[in-house]
Amino acid sequence: MRSRMHPKFYLSQEIFEREQNKIFRKVWLFAGLKTLLPKNNSFITRKISGIPVVIQNFNGEIRAFENVCLHRNSLIQSEAVGCRPLVCPYHAWSYGEHGEVKNIPDCRSVYLISKAEQQKMKLREFSLRAIGNVLFINLSENPFPIGEQFRPHVIEMLESSSNLYDSEVMQTTFHCKFNWKLAYENLRDANHPRFVHRTSLANDVTFLPFVNTERAAEGLRALPDTSPAALREEMKRFSMAAAEAPLSNPKRLPFHDMVERWGSEDSYYNWLAYPNMHIASPNGGYSFTLEHHIPIAPDRTDLEIYWFTTRKKTKYAFSSWNLLSHMHGSRLVTGEDIAIMEKVQAALHEAAPVPTQGEYEFQNRLVERWYTLMMETDHEI
């Protein structure tokens, strides 16, 4: 069966911009970890759908604003993670917890901005929701409830696990030469690990592709309801949370005794929050890797990788080196995925063959049905 995914969906700048407007600026997106915002004035910054965003703790209230000063458009916070008041470094305009302009040095003598005018000025604020320690942002002016994007069991499992995340977090970024959708198609493909990760991940975990003929057939039919509510409902199916595969040979590591454990199964856990976050716990709930996919261009995706354990029982001196050994271990697997996806992207051109899809790829088929409708019609969520 031919996929619906014409090569243009991975190559076209016009489609990339349509995705940004119709998906990324409408849905709930992973924005950061609450564990990185432990105290007053702690902040994280990032670009989300091209917009600079600062997420800052104001005496326990966590809020998200456009990270652009209203005076000369400078970034207000420039570090990726830090702790300082919301004050622009350019001319020291300061902002309060609702994004209001708190103070403009020498306002009355230099700027001649009236008090009334100053009171009208406010940073653009974005909706933010925490599921446990995972923060989601919505860039829309009228965001739909986050419960309309994720099923209750996804929210529950994400909340339960992330409440046990440790506050020490390792992070790096890979600049990948592939379209963001390839990452999610790959993540839903249980048939690739035995080939792509033959000598790495597949040694520890057995992923078994399975066929669901009913779903596969459903994916071939047109969506019965294309109303915004129905399209949001459909989108719920694209995110998941589950113990995906048993560990072949669970290994006891010294750090396991130093952290609490989430869950009790010796399983490879997966959380997929479409369209920009994937979390895995490859060792049955002792540590987690979070992958944040940031579309940059049709053929460019930044992949932010986070590693953290579950909460420490007591601090131990080598904890950052423990995280580094996790990072290096996953670098191998992530590198294998990046390499294969970059090969796929490199082979794409406007007249490239449309992929041939197997029945085991029923989940991708359901996503494609929704995605192509969104891209090729005026239907919205």
Place this chain on the structure above:
Amino acid sequence: MKSRWVVGGGVCLEQVFGTWTRTYPEEQIQRIELLPNDDYAFDLSALNALDPELGTMFVAFDERFGNFKRMELMQLVMEKGFRLERFVSPSAIVPPDAVIGPNVFIGEGVVIGIGGRIDFNTVIRDGARLGAGVHLRSSCWLETGVLVGDDTDIGAHSILRIGAVVGPRVKIGKHCELGWARLYDQNIPARTVFDTRYEEPIRVYGD
């Protein structure tokens, strides 16, 4: 006859044993390989026959886990009552005012500048050159040929890989790994890792 025991593993074990065997022919130099088991712990039973009163010991091990495995072995032998020696290669240049801690390794041709301070359990591999007033804190690992400029401070458990050039007057935080062959002329926050397998530095936030 005085004994000197070189325990642990890796290239430093062989280097210390070989150098001491040549340098101290009148002493009993013994090489004892101690490597972690499958459960990552050291089995010290090979030390049971030794009397700590009869000699000194040098613990040689690689930089794995930010030099924490070498420190773990060092602490274990100290708990058994062994006194730790330092190793300074005869070809190294170490000024008289340098302060060198226990279980420090200073390899062939290393140059330490005046006023240098090398804290315990730090390894400086062959050919590394340190300017004046450099402070290497405990359990660091400097690879062959690393250059460190004057008055630079390297945090504990940091690793400087081949090709790293640091300073002058730079502060490298603890638990860093400078693995990109380049000049590091700005302060580096603690727990920052530059590794050639990664396009961006790896950072650690929170605790």
